[in-house]
Amino acid sequence: MAVVEQVKKLTSQGTTMAVVEQVKKEYDNCAVNYNDYSSLPFGQLESQLIKIALGDCAGLTVLDLGGGTGRYALEAIDLGAAIVDVVDISPGMLKIGHEIEKSLSRENTIRYFEADVSKPLSHLPLHENGYDVVMANWIFSHADSMEVLEGMFRNVVGYLKPGGRFVGVRDSNPTSPAILNAKYGAMYKWVKKIPGGVKFLVMLSCTPPIEFEGAALEIIYSGSTEMHERFGLTDVEVVPYESTEVVQKDPEFWKLFLERPNLAVVKASKKME
Template sequence: MVDVVRKEYDAEATNYDTNLSATLPLIRLDNELFISAIGDATGAVILDLAGGSGVKARFAINAGAAAVDIIDISPGMMREGQNIEATLNRDVMRWFEADISQPLDHLPLKPQYDIVMANWPFDHVENMDVLEGMFRNIEKYLKPGGRFLGARTCNPRVPEMIKGSLGAKYANFEDIPGGVRYRFSLDSFESDIVASSMEATYSGSTEIYEKFGLVDIQVEPYENAKVVKEHPKLWEAYLQEPGMAMVKATKKI
């Protein structure tokens, strides 16, 4: 599955940040929940697992982070991010190509980080071994007392995600051991992308987080997103059965 995901994200990489329209309601929700969840990140050194073109990394820098190391499987996505950073004339991000479900010892990473982010990679896993491999890296590189932030899907089959009325759509569901495979698309993308999620995360269970040393596990309140405050009627049905969650937690000391 890694090769398929790499190929499909590489295909979307050109002008990815432009195509990932911030005007789409679900993109606004995702971004604004992240900004709310990270809060003040002054001086933080961050590891961004599956950071792509650095969308969340740039929000983190805006929140005060000192530096971000980004790991992703798509060289095309990272190249777009590097181009954006070059136009900003700054050098606060490092970029590494790797599969975040595998050991990362071959990379010149820091021993531990103040914050580890993993936004959406849990929805590109084909089995529990892959998912646990990602969590092992979160546990290894997050310092005791450090913060974890990560967006994940809720049940992919919730009505609003099937309808696609908020700018993103899930379709072509196939049950797999422990989870579900599907395709997702955004209104601004040229094509859809393969995804698969394990019930261990999309169910809302905190067991796997706790297994890998995370505590105080919370979902960022949806009402903290400006787009929800501004358009409450638009979100009524979605908030009854949300399609995504921004999870935040702390590594136990």
């Protein structure tokens, strides 16, 4: 039996979708301090990996699913993107993004929309002809069932132009020692098994600390490309950690992480029609 079918069978036996209002509440509560994550070791590594994955964005249109305050939307603009549309479930996070754009005296360079990225987004004024790049950073860490995960992939691929680039951060190894202590600025305070995957409580070492619950399915954190390929993504690859400046400058510091990485930045392309 294919991994997808195995997980479907398990998740249909009682695991329900994450409660939308709870997710909103958690991210609204941490919205003000969330960008502090970028100063933590994990945040620096993640940012550099995403920048490498995005590459040259000159003149491109970008959709950032689960983009929060627009941290990586701003990165895409710095890399040359013409416009970025951010979709996120947290009004608190989106408000901060709006405020950043306002402070820059820009209009319609980065647009912010509130929605659940696991559900159809046809009610939003997104680009009908699709986007050159679709980002989905950490959204799969809120997929506790195949139904939710499939909804996310439908939006990723549905809004990506043929030949377009996908970039996303995902969980890699939820039992990695690198995430079971706070050496790199983030840790799981607990990890529990759920059908087809795990649920966990994340703590980010911001000031004050940020906590929120997440969930990930094995079909994602195992490194399987089955879901990507099933929805029409090809050339799926993980950006090498050693390609980042932070790892190159201090490989000894990153040794524990590199032995069993707990996060991965993935890039892929949508098949040409």
